[in-house]
Amino acid sequence: xxxxxxxxxxxxxxxxxxxxxxxxxxxxxxxxxxxxxxxxxxxxxxxxxxxxxxxxxxxxxxxxxxxxxxxxxxxxxxxxxxxxxxxxxxxxxxxxxxxxxxxxxxxxxxxxxxxxxxxxxxxxxxxxxxxxxxxxxxxxxxxxxxxxxxxxxxxxxxxxxxxxxxxxxxxxxxxxxxxxxxxxxxxxxxxxxxxxxxxxxxxxxxxxxxxxxxxxxxxxxxxxxxxxxxxxxxxxxxxxxxxxxxxxxxxxxxxxxxxxxxxxxxxxxxxxxxxxxxxxxxxxxxxxxxxxxxxxxxxxxxxxxxxxxxxxxxxxxxxxxxxxxxxxxxxxxxxxxxxxxxxxxxxx
Amino acid sequence: xxxxxxxxxxxxxxxxxxxxxxxxxxxxxxxxxxxxxxxxxxxxxxxxxxxxxxxxxxxxxxxxxxxxxxxxxxxxxxxxxxxxxxxxxxxxxxxxxxxxxxxxxxxxxxxxxxxxxxxxxxxxxxxxxxxxxxxxxxxxxxxxxxxxxxxxxxxxxxxxxxxxxxxxxxxxxxxxxxxxxxxxxxxxxxxxxxxxxxxxxxxxxxxxxxxxxxxxxxxxxxxxxxxxxxxxxxxxxxxxxxxxxxxxxxxxxxxxxxxxxxxxxxxxxxxxxxxxxxxxxxxxxxxxxxxxxxxxxxxxxxxxxxxxxxxxxxxxxxxxxxxxxxxxxxxxxxxxxxxxxxxxxxxx
Numbered sequence: 001x002x003x004x005x006x007x008x009x010x011x012x013x014x015x016x017x018x019x020x021x022x023x024x025x026x027x028x029x030x031x032x033x034x035x036x037x038x039x040x041x042x043x044x045x046x047x048x049x050x051x052x053x054x055x056x057x058x059x060x061x062x063x064x065x066x067x068x069x070x071x072x073x074x075x076x077x078x079x080x081x082x083x084x085x086x087x088x089x090x091x092x093x094x095x096x097x098x099x100x101x102x103x104x105x106x107x108x109x110x111x112x113x114x115x116x117x118x119x120x121x122x123x124x125x126x127x128x129x130x131x132x133x134x135x136x137x138x139x140x141x142x143x144x145x146x147x148x149x150x151x152x153x154x155x156x157x158x159x160x161x162x163x164x165x166x167x168x169x170x171x172x173x174x175x176x177x178x179x180x181x182x183x184x185x186x187x188x189x190x191x192x193x194x195x196x197x198x199x200x201x202x203x204x205x206x207x208x209x210x211x212x213x214x215x216x217x218x219x220x221x222x223x224x225x226x227x228x229x230x231x232x233x234x235x236x237x238x239x240x241x242x243x244x245x246x247x248x249x250x251x252x253x254x255x256x257x258x259x260x261x262x263x264x265x266x267x268x269x270x271x272x273x274x275x276x277x278x279x280x281x282x283x284x285x286x287x288x289x290x291x292x293x294x295x296x297x298x299x300x301x302x303x304x305x306x307x308x309x310x311x312x313x314x315x316x317x318x319x320x321x322x323x324x325x326x327x328x329x330x331x332x333x334x335x336x337x338x339x340x341x342x343x344x345x346x347x348x
Numbered sequence: 349x350x351x352x353x354x355x356x357x358x359x360x361x362x363x364x365x366x367x368x369x370x371x372x373x374x375x376x377x378x379x380x381x382x383x384x385x386x387x388x389x390x391x392x393x394x395x396x397x398x399x400x401x402x403x404x405x406x407x408x409x410x411x412x413x414x415x416x417x418x419x420x421x422x423x424x425x426x427x428x429x430x431x432x433x434x435x436x437x438x439x440x441x442x443x444x445x446x447x448x449x450x451x452x453x454x455x456x457x458x459x460x461x462x463x464x465x466x467x468x469x470x471x472x473x474x475x476x477x478x479x480x481x482x483x484x485x486x487x488x489x490x491x492x493x494x495x496x497x498x499x500x501x502x503x504x505x506x507x508x509x510x511x512x513x514x515x516x517x518x519x520x521x522x523x524x525x526x527x528x529x530x531x532x533x534x535x536x537x538x539x540x541x542x543x544x545x546x547x548x549x550x551x552x553x554x555x556x557x558x559x560x561x562x563x564x565x566x567x568x569x570x571x572x573x574x575x576x577x578x579x580x581x582x583x584x585x586x587x588x589x590x591x592x593x594x595x596x597x598x599x600x601x602x603x604x605x606x607x608x609x610x611x612x613x614x615x616x617x618x619x620x621x622x623x624x625x626x627x628x629x630x631x632x633x634x635x636x637x638x639x640x641x642x643x644x645x646x647x648x649x650x651x652x653x654x655x656x657x658x659x660x661x662x663x664x665x666x667x668x669x670x671x672x673x674x675x676x677x678x679x680x681x682x683x684x685x686x687x688x689x690x691x692x693x694x695x696x
Contacts, residue, residue: 242504
């Protein structure tokens with residue numbers, strides 16, 4: 001299909017936080033839309049959403065919703081994706097799925113265009129959008145891997161509450177207000193709405209994102225570990241993660257330690273490999289107190305990298321501080337990028 | 349001197365946040381005081397402070413203030429310690445200094461009693477209390493080092509605003525309130541009051557604590573690196589640190605990756621070495637969502653350790669999450685512990 005063509009697009013989960021960001025991104029990118037279907041659960045169906053000055057009524061997502069749809073963005077939870085993505089594919093739709101439902105499937109490409117756009121050629125109808133905290137990290141690691149090789153990654157995250165959904169954000173603000181006013185507040189959402197215990201996030205840090213696996217790691221930590229290896233095509237890469245939720249609305253930060261293959265490299269060389277790399281903005285000048293922070297990354301598509309330092313003990317060790325808007329590069333923007341890549345590669 | 353003896357005690361910086369915690373701790377420990385002198389800068393002199401039901405007037409600290417003082421706790425900034433600690437020592441006072449003024453001096457023991465109490469025997473009048481983020485980490489590392497050896501430490505911190513002083517705490521709350529009410533707010537204190545630029549801490553994370561050194565690390569990061577080696581008596585220990593300020597009032601958290609000397613050890617064995625270790629409370633049960641958090645550590649003297657996991661790639665790699673009240677074990681409580689050790693060892 002040519003680049004002047006337009007496409008029938010569906011958004012599943014149009015009323016959610018990522019759905020909203022998808023609409024904003026599609027509009028700001030002037031994505032070539034013929035028809036737009038906004039889909040949701042039965043509960044949210046009937047709502048009106050404005051897109052490019054036109055009211056769209058949100059409809060309940062059913063298998064039949066995908067008849068004639070060229071590309072569908074799924075962002076309504078793993079169970080919806082599992083039920084409806086195969087139905088969409090059956091009807092000829094290419095699905096870009098923002099949930100974890102298919103990410104580790106052998107037959108599903110897990111794509112961050114700056115890193116492994118070519119994997120899109122292997123798609124069988126479904127393309128998975130990686131976990132938000134993984135995406136921003138691999139964007140920062142790929143230029144380094146290309147120039148110097150990469151053998152080990154240890155990441156500690158500083159993740160925003162919006163990654164847990166709109167209700168979690170509301171809880172953070174309500175709770176913060178209650179604490180400032182000296183009122184008591186009983187959290188019911190964070191750290192994980194479906195888990196048993198809930199903890200204060202305001203003026204606190206919670207070392208749990210998603211539920212725990214049997215091995216003592218959380219699912220979020222295992223996602224970062226497994227998805228990084230898959231996206232970078234390096235099953236042998238050593239990856240470890242500790243994931244922590246902070247009282248920040250938007251913007252994930254990551255303290256990343258890496259070991260590269262090459263010896264005798266300096267921080268300045270890694271910095272140069274990142275400057276001008278696709279999707280990366282280097283913010284790194286200690287003498288001017290320039291470094292990335294979540295409050296400055298909100299609303300931007302880029303991955304910001306700073307605090308680039310050589311380890312003082314290991315010649316091949318380096319430290320980075322990586323920040324990005326978890327709702328944009330971590331979700332909506334990466335999904336739209338995948339769709340743009342599919343068009344560019346003539347895969348839809 | 350015997351354990352039934354009482355001592356003339358001075359607190360320099362009595363009106364500050366740590367000074368207040370020192371008074372609370374001395375009172376709750378029933379420290380054997382004969383006379384108590386509360387000292388401060390000229391600016392704060394004249395204030396009245398209640399201790400054990402008796403009003404004490406704060407006096408300006410001068411060299412003569414230390415005549416007849418047995419032990420003095422200094423917590424009024426590095427320049428005050430540099431000027432007055434030697435004057436106190438000249439007059440026979442043993443100084444426990446909570447600033448960074450003398451920490452790396454060869455002749456000054458840097459002491460965390462759970463780790464290197466014996467170093468007190470080498471004191472020459474001044475004993476340095478380590479940096480808050482260092483203290484809690486070494487308390488968690490020492491039991492592991494004793495049983496399994498220790499070769500490498502990589503820490504990413506999640507530090508509370510109270511570490512930057514009472515004004516910084518006020519700024520965080522004022523700024524949070526302003527943001528909730530949609531008002532603009534211009535920060536003037538954080539991340540470092542004496543540095544040029546100031547940034548929002550509310551709903552943000554700032555990867556700068558203290559000023560930057562020439563090598564791209566902050567002074568806080570270099571303190572953690574150098575002090576850890578000195579306290580543990582291991583100049584060869586590999587230590588790396590990334591220090592980050594969070595919108596949390598009290599309680600530092602640390603994501604710590606370590607490599608031990610021994611092979612074929614399991615997380616359960618490290619956990620056992622920490623259970624019952626001096627100053628440590630293990631909070632580690634993923635199935636019950638039990639892990640340390642700053643909001644639960646406030647007001648407690650212990651160092652809380654959880655999320656103890658074996659690295660999935662390196663047999664000798666492990667991950668820990670370490671939380672403590674930075675004003676207590678990180679400052680006041682460790683200082684009072686040092687004084688108690690001095691009495692126990694008959695060194696004052």
